[in-house]
Amino acid sequence: MLRLNALDIRKGEFRLSGTADIKAGARVAVIGPSGAGKSTLLEAIAGFQPLDSGKILWRSDDLTARAPGKRPIAMLFQDGNLFPHLTVAQNAGLGINPNRKLTPDEMKTVEVAISRVGLSGMEGRKPAELSGGQQSRAALARVLVQQRDLLLLDEPFAALGPALKAEMLDLVKEIVAERNITLLMVSHDPDDARRITDEVLLIAEGKLHPPAPTADTLDNPPAALREYLGT
Ligand SMILES: Nc1ncnc2c1ncn2[C@@H]1O[C@H](COP(=O)(O)OP(=O)(O)OP(=O)(O)O)[C@@H](O)[C@H]1O
Incomplete structure (x- = not known):
């Protein structure tokens, strides 16, 4: 509750x-x-x-x-959910640890989240190379890796x-x-x-x-x- x-x-x-x-x-x-x-x-x-x-x-x-x-708690706003200079995978990875390189297990978690939101194959793209809907999906991947209640x-x-x-x-x-x-x-x-x-x-x-x-x-x-x- x-x-x-x-x-x-x-x-x-x-x-x-x-x-x-x-x-x-x-x-x-x-x-x-x-x-x-x-x-x-x-x-x-x-x-x-x-x-x-x-x-x-x-x-x-x-x-x-x-x-x-x-x-x-994980939170998504109307705008500004993604950093423009980072790729989809890097943006999602921020949900796990903003300060350092991810471990192989953590990279796997990012990969699973990206796949769950339907962005497999787009891991290396920057937000500007995604449609609006795909950007929303990428932001959702970051929420997923956070594993919050x-x-x-x-x-x-x-x-x-x-x-x-x-x-x-x-x-x-x-x-x-x-x-x-x-x-x-x-x-x-x-x-x-x-x-x-x-x-x-x-x-x-x-x-x-x-x-x-x-x-x-x-x-x-x-x-x-x-x-x-x-x-
Ligand atoms: N920094 C601030 N100082 C004083 N009042 C503020 C400040 N920021 C927002 N408010 C006021 O707080 C109230 C609540 O704002 P809030 O953004 O939470 O409403 P909301 O229901 O989400 O509105 P909307 O549906 O328009 O997005 C508003 O009446 C707003 O004018």
Whole structure:
């Protein structure tokens, strides 16, 4: 269980508070109006945004004071997931160790991850030599080699066309199921949430709401969500 316990986050005038428990292995969409604090919540879970109060617990480990790199978390953002001067294999290898050459076993892990995301044969290419979809796959390979329990996605596929985005979401769904990864995904598109998540965590008006089933919530949205969905 990922326990977001009595969180209180302040950023200038902005404030977000609430409690939510996320079951291990769940796939959860983080939804809410623009500026509601979706990215801020992911940053807090990853350790980049300090809490004013509250605790973040994972399987009874208290992560609250832990540095980002020491948390069992991998994260993908909308942009900037790849270094342009490094190859696909080097970018993926950064997930294991940014500072030194990889051991043969670690190189094997990179090779398996690159194959899993469908980029075998492209290990030596730089990001500029890949399509947008292939770049997303390379970023996902880096997440895979990290072998973390939690994956946080902040709209990483927003720049892709609808078909490619659907393909990437399906790949993420398969991979998190295979590895029993707990997924939190920020999305502006309710169809993304329906496609791969079973629960939604709504953030609105400074409050974090406990996760609720995706289809029920989107079919019968609470008032705070209705305006955002345009229903
Ligand atoms: N450095 C900052 N100082 C003060 N307020 C900030 C700062 N950065 C962001 N904010 C405010 O924090 C709030 C939450 O921002 P956040 O990016 O988490 O929202 P979001 O729900 O992810 O938005 P969007 O859907 O538009 O990406 C916003 O109202 C924003 O204006």
